[in-house]
Amino acid sequence: xxxxxxxxxxxxRNAGQMGAxxxxxxxKEISNILGDRRSxxxxxxxxxxxxxxxxxxxxxxxxxxxxxxxxxxxxxTLLVFINFSFTSNDAKEDPDIEKTLxxxxxxxxxxxxxxxxxxxxxxxxxxxxxxxSDLWSVFDALIIIASIVLIIxxxxxxxxxxxxxxxxxxxxxxxxRLFLVFRKVNFFNIIFEQYNQVKKINNAGTRYVVRSPVxxxxxxxxxxxxxxxxxxxxxxxxxxxxxxxxxxxxxPIIEGxxxxxxxxxxxxxxxxxxSQDLKRSMSSDTQFPDxxxxxxxxxxxxxxxxxxxxxxxxxLFQKYDSSILTHLMCYYFQQESLxxxxxxxxxxxxxxxxxxxxxxxxxxLYHNVIHxxxxxxxxxxxxxxxxxxxxxxxxxxxxxxxxxxxxxxxADHPGLNNIFLSNTRHDLAMTYNDKSPLEQxxxxxxxxxxxxxxxxVHFTLQDFKYFRExxxxxxxxxxxxxxxxxxxxxxxxxxxxxxxxxxxxxxICFDTLLHAADISNPFKPMKNYEQWTxxxxxxxxxxxxxxxxxxxxxxxLCDRRTTNVAKSQIGFIDFMVLPYYxxxxxxxxxxxxxIEQITExxxxxxxxxxxxxTLLNTQ
Ligand SMILES: [Zn+2]
Numbered sequence: 009x010x011x012x013x014x015x016x017x018x019x020x021r022n023a024g025q026m027g028a029x030x031x032x033x034x035x036k037e038i039s040n041i042l043g044d045r046r047s048x049x050x051x052x053x054x055x056x057x058x059x060x061x062x063x064x065x066x067x068x069x070x071x072x073x074x075x076x077x078x079x080x081x082x083x084x085t086l087l088v089f090i091n092f093s094f095t096s097n098d099a100k101e102d103p104d105i106e107k108t109l110x111x112x113x114x115x116x117x118x119x120x121x122x123x124x125x126x127x128x129x130x131x132x133x134x135x136x137x138x139x140x141s142d143l144w145s146v147f148d149a150l151i152i153i154a155s156i157v158l159i160i161x162x163x164x165x166x167x168x169x170x171x172x173x174x175x176x177x178x179x180x181x182x183x184x185r186l187f188l189v190f191r192k193v194n195f196f197n198i199i200f201e202q203y204n205q206v207k208k209i210n211n212a213g214t215r216y217v218v219r220s221p222v223x224x225x226x227x228x229x230x231x232x233x234x235x236x237x238x239x240x241x242x243x244x245x246x247x248x249x250x251x252x253x254x255x256x257x258x259x260p261i262i263e264g265x266x267x268x269x270x271x272x273x274x275x276x277x278x279x280x281x282x283s284q285d286l287k288r289s290m291s292s293d294t295q296f297p298d299x300x301x302x303x304x305x306x307x308x309x310x311x312x313x314x315x316x317x318x319x320x321x322x323x324l325f326q327k328y329d330s331s332i333l334t335h336l337m338c339y340y341f342q343q344e345s346l347x348x349x350x351x352x353x354x355x356x357x358x359x360x361x362x363x364x365x366x367x368x369x370x371x372x373l374y375h376n377v378i379h380x381x382x383x384x385x386x387x388x389x390x391x392x393x394x395x396x397x398x399x400x401x402x403x404x405x406x407x408x409x410x411x412x413x414x415x416x417x418x419a420d421h422p423g424l425n426n427i428f429l430s431n432t433r434h435d436l437a438m439t440y441n442d443k444s445p446l447e448q449x450x451x452x453x454x455x456x457x458x459x460x461x462x463x464x465v466h467f468t469l470q471d472f473k474y475f476r477e478x479x480x481x482x483x484x485x486x487x488x489x490x491x492x493x494x495x496x497x498x499x500x501x502x503x504x505x506x507x508x509x510x511x512x513x514x515x516i517c518f519d520t521l522l523h524a525a526d527i528s529n530p531f532k533p534m535k536n537y538e539q540w541t542x543x544x545x546x547x548x549x550x551x552x553x554x555x556x557x558x559x560x561x562x563x564x565l566c567d568r569r570t571t572n573v574a575k576s577q578i579g580f581i582d583f584m585v586l587p588y589y590x591x592x593x594x595x596x597x598x599x600x601x602x603i604e605q606i607t608e609x610x611x612x613x614x615x616x617x618x619x620x621x622t623l624l625n626t627q
Pocket of ligand 1: 379383417418486526
C-alpha cells in the first residue's frame, strides 16, 4: 500500500514535468496500455487468444547458452550410448575399444564440466535460490558432479583395489546419466516449444486477418461478373461494385428536373458546391512573410532531427515547456511557405497554436502536449519521408489541414476516455450525446481558437469549408471506436479499381494518416515506445482508480492489478497497429522499410511477458 502511494506520488510528480521520463516501478507498472482503444476492439477476445498461447512458457531463455547446450546434449547422448554399448571386458579384450572408451570418457568429462558451467551461468542469471528452487535442478547438479567424480575415479582406479566399488558405482551412475539425458532432451523440447510459441506470437498479425463483409461482398460480385457474358448484367454489377467501394450506397440518387418539389434535396447538394464568384469575393491582397522566429539552437535541432523517428524530443519539453508545439508548427509552416501562400498571419498563427498547446493538460501523463508534438511529428514524417506529399498531390492548404489537425487532435483532453465520460454523465458526454464526445470537443476547440485568433480570415469560403470538413473528419477519426468501421471503408476503397489518394480518396487518406500517427507508439524505436507505454499506462491507472472509487465497473485493461503490460502491447500490435500499417503501406510504399520496427518491438515485448507475469503474481 505504501508502495502504491509512493507510486501515485511519483506519477503526479512526473505528470508535472512533462519532459521527464516516466520510470516504471516494479509491479506497479501494470495497467491499461490500450486505453480508449478497447471500445473499438474486442480486446477481451484478443487478449485471451494471446494469453492462451503464451502462458506455458517456463524457462527464462538465454539464447546463446541454449544453442550451446543443445549441441552438448546431442554429443552427450551419443557418448552415453557409446559407453553403454561396450562392457569393461570388451575394452580389456580389444585395445582399440579401450582407447575409444578412454577418449569418450575424456570428452564426457569435458561436457560434464561444461554442464557445470551452464548451471553456474543460469544461477548468476536468475539467482541460485530461484534456480535451485526446482528440485530437479538440484538432482541434475548432483548427478553431474557425481558423474565427474566417477569418471575421474574410473580413469585412475582401473585395475586397482577399488575397481569393484567403482564398477558398482559406475553401473548406478551410468543409469543416472541416462536419466540426465532424458532430462536434457526434455529441456530440448521446451526450448523448441518456446521457440515455436515466439514464432506463433510473431506471426499472429498475419494469422488473424480480419476481413470485413464489404470486402466479401465486392469479391462475390466480382466472381458473379466473371460468370456472366451479358454486358448489361456486367455493367450493373460493376455499378454496384463502384458504389459499394466508394461508400456511397446510402447517398440519394436524385432523378428529375430541379424544381421546388425537389428543392429540399437539392439544397443539401448545393451546400457542397460553393460558387467561384463567392471564392473571388473573399480574396484580399494582404501578404504575409514566411517567418518563424525560432530560437537558433532549436532551429538547428529541428533541421537535424525532424525526420528521425528516434528523435528524443522529451528533453525539449523540459526546456521549452508547451511552447515547443508552437515552435514546431512555426517551423513547419515556414519550411512549407504556408504563411505567404495561404495568407496566414504569423502573429495570429502563433496565438492560435499557443492556445492549442496550453489547452493540453500538464497533469496528463499521456494526453499532453508531448503527445500532440509526437503525433504532428509523425504525420510530417509520413508526408515527407514516405512521400505522401507526392502521392496525395498535396496543396498548401492540404499541408495546413494535416498539420493543424494533428497538433489539435487531443486539445483539452481531460485524461479520461469516452467510456468514463459517458458513465459519469460528464458535460462533454451530455453535450455530444455520447457520440465521440472527446473527439467532437477536440475539433470544436480547434475551430474556437481559429475563430478567436482570426486565423483563416483570408481563406475563401470554399477553402474554409474544405479546411473545416477535412479537419473535423480527421479529428473524429481518431476515436478508436471508429477504427473498425473506418479501416473496413479504407480497405474497400483500396480494393476498388479507382482508388486515387491525390483526389477523390484524399480525405480518407488524411483520416488514415492522423489515426496511424495517433497509434504510432509501436512504430517508434523501443526507447520512445516504452516511454509512451508507461505514460498511457499511468494515465489509465488513474482512470481505473477513479472508477473503483466511484463504484463503477473498472473498464477492461484499466485494472493495474490484472493487466500484463507486454501481452496487452502484443495484442495492440497484432490486432490494431500491424494490420493497419500494412494496409497504409499500400498507400505509402516507402513505409514498408520502417514497418520492421513494429515486429521487432513485438519480439521485445514477447520476451518480457514472463517478467510482467511475475510482477502481477507477486503483487
Ligand atoms: Zn491522440
